[in-house]
Amino acid sequence: MKNTFRSFLAISTLSFAFISCEDEQxxxxxxxxxxxxxxxxxxxxxxxxxxxxxxxxxxxxxxxxxxxxxxxxxxxxxxxxxxxxxxxxxxxxxxxxxxxxxxxxxxxxxxxxxxxxxxxxxxxxxxxxxxxxxxxxxxxxxxxxxxxxxxxPYSTELPKLAVPGNHQGWNPPTAPRIASSAFGETDYEGYVWLDGGFKFVAPDASGNFNWGNTDYGDDGSFSGVLVATGETDCTASAGYYRLKADPTTGTWSAAPVSWGIIGAATPTGWGSDTDLIYNPTTKKLEIASIALVPGAFKFRGNNAWSNGFDLGTVNADGYLIDGGDLTFSGAAGNYKVILDLSNPRRYTYELIAL
Missing domain, CATH: 2.60.40.10 (Immunoglobulins)
Structure with a gap:
């Protein structure tokens, strides 16, 4: 009986395989x-x-x-x-x-x-x-x-210009960027470490930044006139700058700025800044260690008020913008401060407990 069952099972399996193969064929x-x-x-x-x-x-x-x-x-x-x-x-x-x-x-x-x-x-x-x-x-x-x-379609990416120059080896693909305020706008802005000559390079149709694309420079008067033909290199002495360029209005500017943190949360209160130092590796501004206590603070440029360098509000998208005060509500202690202005118009900060 056992052998009969095995034979029937073998025949059934073979028949099923044949049918499956036939179906697939x-x-x-x-x-x-x-x-x-x-x-x-x-x-x-x-x-x-x-x-x-x-x-x-x-x-x-x-x-x-x-x-x-x-x-x-x-x-x-x-x-x-x-x-x-x-x-x-x-x-x-x-x-x-x-x-x-x-x-x-x-x-x-x-x-x-x-x-x-x-x-x-x-x-x-x-x-x-x-x-x-x-x-x-x-x-x-x-x-x-x-x-x-x-x-x-829509885009959440801001249009950008590359800023190649002596500060990074004149290489557009790896150059820092400045960004406009919105798609369709040409009011480009950003923070860049400069050191000598530089230019502004637009992306090609595929979004790549290379020589051979449209590029902009100074008209030769070095009075902030931006042109795309007959241009010469823009120039700035070594330092950290807020860089602006507008191909529509034909203007550019480079305003030197040093950033600091100030406020009730800092050791010197609202009386003076504690300076941040530019880190060329991370492209960010840093304080290695500062004693903070709960309270208000903000980031101020050039150790002065009302000069257009004042970051004290985080907007709905999580980015630092002008005006207002920030609040430190953590435990009193030593902190590393990082102000990241390397992503144009997408500015952020960190307070890291040590």
């Missing part, structure tokens, strides 16, 4: 019958994406079932996009699913349309299609119709 040679259509959205629909609502739907799609005949099998769909006019020469797969519908959040769609070449805050057009396939090794694929979708 059948899937490999399935071919699409007819075509399938995207149902929603319709060609020409549009969306404006917003950084304040990243999880809102950016694209909701549905489409018909692809037809592979009467053989029951699961169909895989890939939603592909490309910039209109690029003819899907290098499509981006937005998502893969076995459903006939998807919802893509605004933040995911925003990143995707940047990848295929759309410009922030400017409406652009992408083409969308759905690719279907079946089987482990994918049968002959089938494509839906193509629709256009108009997208206005």
């Amino acid at each position: 059948e899937l490999m040679f399935l071919t699409p019958e007819g075509s399938f259509e995207i149902l929603t959205p319709t060609s020409g629909d549009e969306v404006t994406l917003n950084a304040t609502t990243p999880l809102n739907p950016g694209l909701t799609m549905s489409w018909e079932d692809a037809n592979y005949g009467s053989t029951p099998t699961e169909i895989t769909y890939e939603v592909e996009i490309d910039k209109t006019g690029d003819e899907f020469d290098n499509p981006l797969v937005l998502t893969s699913t076995t459903n006939t519908y998807i919802t893509i959040t605004s933040d995911v769609l925003n990143s995707a349309v940047f990848s295929v070449g759309l410009t922030p805050f400017s409406q652009g057009s992408i083409d969308i299609r759905v690719k279907s396939s079946v089987g482990a090794q994918s049968s002959e694929v089938q494509y839906s119709n193509v629709i256009n979708y108009l997208v206005t």
Whole structure:
């Protein structure tokens, strides 16, 4: 009896394997019958994406079932996009699913349309299609119709200029940056250690900073006139500066500044600053050790009030801005102070207990 059972089991296993293999072979040679259509959205629909609502739907799609005949099998769909006019020469797969519908959040769609070449805050057009396939090794694929979708993406990155010069070996890719106040603005600003000649270099279309891009310098009068043709190197003696440049108004400036911490929380109160020292390795301003007590304080430039160098408020995004007072509420003791102005218009500080 035992041998009979084993023989039956072996035959059953072999039969199942044969059927499975046969099914897989059948899937490999399935071919699409007819075509399938995207149902929603319709060609020409549009969306404006917003950084304040990243999880809102950016694209909701549905489409018909692809037809592979009467053989029951699961169909895989890939939603592909490309910039209109690029003819899907290098499509981006937005998502893969076995459903006939998807919802893509605004933040995911925003990143995707940047990848295929759309410009922030400017409406652009992408083409969308759905690719279907079946089987482990994918049968002959089938494509839906193509629709256009108009997208206005956003950017949370501030536009920047590189500042190559004698201070860092005249190398734009590794040069410090200055940033404008918002996308579309040209009021670039930042803090940079300078030492001799320097220039301002704009990014290329891909966001890279290199010689051969548009670059700006002084008009030769050294009176703060910024030009892109016939320019000469700007120049500054060795030191730490608040650097400004505006290609629209054609102006630039470099204001030397030394920073300190002042306030009731510091050893000298509101009477005088304790100076921060520039660290060329970290590009940050530091005090190795200072005794702090609970109380108000702020960062002040050039040991004076009302000179435009006053950082005492943290905004809703967590960055230091002008005006107001900060509060130290930790335990009294020695602390390392770090003021980081190396990320333009994204200024931060740290108080680290020793």
